[in-house]
Structures are given as structure tokens and as C-alpha cells.
Amino acid sequence: MGSFEIRGGKKLKGEIIPQGAKNEALQILCAVLLTPEKVVIKNIPDILDVQKLISLLEDLGVEVERLDKSEYSFCAKNVDIEYLNSEAFKKKGRSLRGSIMIVGPLLARFGKGYIPKPGGDKIGRRRLDTHFEGFKKLGAQFNYNPTEHFYMVEASNLNGCYMHLDEASVTGTANILMAAVMAKGTTTIYNAACEPYLQQLCKMLVRMGAKIDGIGSNLLRIEGVDYLGGTEHTMLPDMIEIGSFIGLAAMTQSEITIKNVAYDELGLIPEIFRRLGIKLERRGDDIFIPEQESYEVDTFIDGSILTISDAPWPGFTPDLLSIILVVATQAKGSVLVHQKMFESRLFFVDKLIDMGAQIILCDPHRATVIGLNRSQNLRGIEMTSPDIRAGVSLLIAALSADGKSTIHNIEQIDRGYQDIENRLRRLGADIVRK
Numbered sequence: 001m002g003s004f005e006i007r008g009g010k011k012l013k014g015e016i017i018p019q020g021a022k023n024e025a026l027q028i029l030c031a032v033l034l035t036p037e038k039v040v041i042k043n044i045p046d047i048l049d050v051q052k053l054i055s056l057l058e059d060l061g062v063e064v065e066r067l068d069k070s071e072y073s074f075c076a077k078n079v080d081i082e083y084l085n086s087e088a089f090k091k092k093g094r095s096l097r098g099s100i101m102i103v104g105p106l107l108a109r110f111g112k113g114y115i116p117k118p119g120g121d122k123i124g125r126r127r128l129d130t131h132f133e134g135f136k137k138l139g140a141q142f143n144y145n146p147t148e149h150f151y152m153v154e155a156s157n158l159n160g161c162y163m164h165l166d167e168a169s170v171t172g173t174a175n176i177l178m179a180a181v182m183a184k185g186t187t188t189i190y191n192a193a194c195e196p197y198l199q200q201l202c203k204m205l206v207r208m209g210a211k212i213d214g215i216g217s218n219l220l221r222i223e224g225v226d227y228l229g230g231t232e233h234t235m236l237p238d239m240i241e242i243g244s245f246i247g248l249a250a251m252t253q254s255e256i257t258i259k260n261v262a263y264d265e266l267g268l269i270p271e272i273f274r275r276l277g278i279k280l281e282r283r284g285d286d287i288f289i290p291e292q293e294s295y296e297v298d299t300f301i302d303g304s305i306l307t308i309s310d311a312p313w314p315g316f317t318p319d320l321l322s323i324i325l326v327v328a329t330q331a332k333g334s335v336l337v338h339q340k341m342f343e344s345r346l347f348f349v350d351k352l353i354d355m356g357a358q359i360i361l362c363d364p365h366r367a368t369v370i371g372l373n374r375s376q377n378l379r380g381i382e383m384t385s386p387d388i389r390a391g392v393s394l395l396i397a398a399l400s401a402d403g404k405s406t407i408h409n410i411e412q413i414d415r416g417y418q419d420i421e422n423r424l425r426r427l428g429a430d431i432v433r434k
């Protein structure tokens with residue numbers, strides 16, 4: 001288990017470029033399985049989850065070539081579908097959440113897709129029913145081995161149909177979509193997730209020859225085609241990283257410019273940080289955050305305490321609520337953070353409380369933060385990161401705190417943040433990997 005040692009309390013300054021989006025990359029990489037032709041992907045983040053997925057694709061027989069630091073070409077001409085029956089696959093497949101999205105493309109192209117219960121963060125129950133209900137509707141036969149937690153779908157033909165998803169699952173929508181693009185006839189997916197990363201996947205599939213209507217909405221109409229070809233695709237900047245850097249700037253009273261953010265794709269993210277009182281300015285396609293002595297949380301119109309909660313896109317992403325929570329600890333005023341989607345994602349507040357934050361964990365989904373308004377700094381402590389976003393929130397807390405902090409289990413952070421310590425050091429942070 002790796003650790004970060006951080007000496008906090010330093011103001012940071014400078015420019016930072018967000019990495020390519022983790023959660024887009026996981027979808028796009030799985031889509032290369034849909035074609036025997038070459039697919040070139042640019043702006044791929046160099047993070048643990050992506051490295052693991054690329055290695056899984058290689059084990060499946062995909063030819064992978066690194067063209068540049070963040071650019072790869074993939075060719076899934078000779079896929080070894082028998083690899084799905086191996087013990088090695090059962091072990092590797094469960095090491096990350098994104099691997100679930102190989103199932104749709106493999107089912108569409110080779111008539112079967114298997115996956116062990118995927119890993120990812122321990123942030124509550126994470127069911128896969130939406131994925132497999134969708135495959136079943138397309139005509140696949142579903143089997144589940146409860147002893148090994150192994151999911152299997154098989155089909156000689158997939159047939160388009162109408163389906164209303166039980167929830168707007170992000171990876172579920174991507175998975176079903178990638179199966180439907182090569183099914184016979186028309187598939188309609190209602191209550192589809194529609195976040196920018198899914199829009200990016202749809203656009204890539206269209207460039208490969210797929211026929212998809214309704215991109216960007218929760219109603220997708222897909223006309224199946226027999227064959228998809230190669231393409232080039234460039235990943236969007238990672239909106240969760242962008243939000244994390246906004247929070248970092250506010251919490252450490254730093255002047256930071258976040259470059260090339262694809263502002264128009266950020267949805268509610270800038271607005272929600274503004275409601276915490278944080279000043280941020282759009283400058284072309286950059287976000288400039290000035291050094292701020294203090295920030296005051298907005299209230300609702302009637303003067304009652306602001307609630308910030310998550311919702312499927314175009315709502316506010318659950319992946320930034322941990323960051324919102326940590327930034328609120330030094331705001332003027334109070335805010336209720338309501339994590340509706342995941343049931344174990346707020347438990348890390350214990351560590352913030354140990355650092356001196358004033359937080360009441362009302363229940364597993366809700367925490368009230370009473371901002372300190374800088375009346376006292378947080379104090380550095382030793383802690384362990386339970387998940388990727390809590391990890392970065394603790395890192396932000398540590399960078400703002402007095403004294404030394406140690407964060408263990410930083411592999412969680414490495415899952416999704418590229419070379420984070422060096423990028424932060426370039427802004428002036430005192431952080432060392434141990």
C-alpha cells in the first residue's frame with residue numbers, strides 16, 4: 001500500500017491541465033472490441049484503471065500500440081474469445097469496474113460475453129441488473145454463477161426491441177448500446193443515461209458506422225448494422241478532475257487556472273461550486289479561480305440551508321460530492337450534502353472530523369457541514385483513503401491543513417488521477433510519495 005506525505009498550509013499557484021476523462025476512457029476502450037479494424041484513441045489518461053483495462057484487452061488478443069504519451073492504436077482483429085473461460089480472466093476482470101463494458105461489444109460481435117463481478121470503489125451496493133436485463137431483452141440468454149460471482153450472456157442473434165431501463169445507469173446504458181448497435185432491427189432505450197461521456201461514445205460509434213438517434217437525450221433509437229469499421233477518437237477532459245481542482249484552489253486559498261476544460265460540457269459543475277461561494281471565471285476554454293480569503297455558502301431563496309445532492313445527468317454528478325463536502329468545511333455558512341446514489345460514500349467524514357471539521361453525519365446518505373470560515377485550520381493527521389474521490393478529498397484537506405498528514409492506500413487515488421503528486425508539486429504543493 002503506497003502513501004502520500006503532505007505538509008499542508010501552503011498556497012498554490014499556476015496552471016494545470018486536466019487529464020483525459022477516466023470514465024469516458026473506460027467506455028471508449030471497450031468499444032474497440034466492436035471492429036476488426038484499427039481504432040486510434042487520443043488523450044487517454046495514464047491511470048491505474050485504464051492501464052488495467054488496456055492489459056485486459058491485450059489478454060483478449062487485441063493488438064495495442066502506444067503511439068504517443070496519451071495516444072494508442074487498437075486492433076481487435078484476432079480476439080481470443082476462449083480467454084473468457086480462463087482463471088486469469090476471472091481474476092483480472094474483477095479488478096476494476098469499467099471491465100463490465102466489454103460484455104456488450106463481445107456479445108454483439110462474438111455471441112457471448114462473460115464477466116466476474118467487477119471491482120471499483122467500495123461505496124455501497126452496485127448492482128448490474130440494468131445491464132443484464134437489457135441484454136436479455138435483446139434476446140441473450142443469461143446465466144449467473146453465485147459461487148464465483150460470474151455473469152454470462154450468450155446469443156446467436158440479438159434482436160432490436162423497446163426497453164425502458166429501471167435506472168439511468170451510466171455503464172449499463174453504454175453496455176446495452178454497444179450490444180444494440182449490431183443487433184437486428186431497431187432498439188429503443190428509454191431512461192438512458194446521457195452524460196457527455198456517453199454522448200462521446202455515441203459519436204464514436206456513429207463514426208464507426210452505427211446508426212443512433214437521440215444522442216444527448218434519455219431516449220436513444222438505434223438501427224442495427226452488420227459491421228462497424230475503424231475510427232479516431234479524442235477523449236474529453238476529465239470533469240471530475242476539473243471539479244477537484246476547483247475545490248483544491250478554494251480550500252488552499254490559491255490562484256489556479258485550469259486549462260482547456262471543455263466548459264460547455266461541464267453542466268452544473270461550475271454553478272454548484274459558485275453556490276458554495278467560490279469565485280470562478282470562464283476565460284475562453286479555461287477556468288480561472290482567484291485567490292480568495294473566504295467564501296460564503298448560498299442559501300435557498302427562503303433563507304433555508306442549501307442542499308447539494310446528486311442526480312443522473314444533467315443533474316450533479318455523485319463523483320464530486322465528496323469534494324463539495326471537504327470544500328464546505330472551510331466555507332462561511334452551512335450546507336447539507338445529500339448523496340442519493342451511493343450508500344457508503346460519506347463515511348470518510350470521520351477523518352475530516354478528526355482533522356477538526358464540523359460535520360454531522362445524519363445517516364449514510366446525508367451529512368451537514370458547518371463551515372469553519374477559516375476560524376481555525378484543519379490539522380494534519382494519518383488516514384487511509386477508502387475510495388477514489390474520498391481519497392482526493394482527503395488530499396485536498398491535507399494540503400490545506402496545518403502540519404503533516406499521511407494518506408495511505410493511495411492506489412485508490414492512482415485509479416483515476418494521473419501523476420497527481422508531480423502535477424500538484426508544480427503548483428507548489430509539498431507532497432511526497434512513500
Ligand SMILES: CC(=O)N[C@H]1[C@@H](OP(=O)(O)OP(=O)(O)OC[C@H]2O[C@@H](n3ccc(=O)[nH]c3=O)[C@H](O)[C@@H]2O)O[C@H](CO)[C@@H](O)[C@@H]1O
Pocket residue numbers: 023024026097098125126127167168169170171172312317318319340341342
Ligand atoms: C466507470 C464509471 O463510469 N463509473 C461511474 C458510473 O458508474 P456505474 O455505471 O457503475 O453507476 P450507475 O450509473 O449504474 O449507478 C450508480 C448508482 O446510482 C444508482 N442510481 C443510478 C441511476 C438512477 O437513475 N438512480 C440510481 O439510484 C445506482 O443504483 C447505483 O447505486 O456512473 C456513476 C454514477 O454517475 C459514477 O459514480 C461512476 O463513477
Ligand SMILES: C=C(OP(=O)(O)O)C(=O)O
Pocket residue numbers: 022023097098119120121123319388389416
Ligand atoms: C466511483 C468511481 O469509479 P468506479 O465506477 O470505477 O468505481 C468514480 O470514478 O468516482
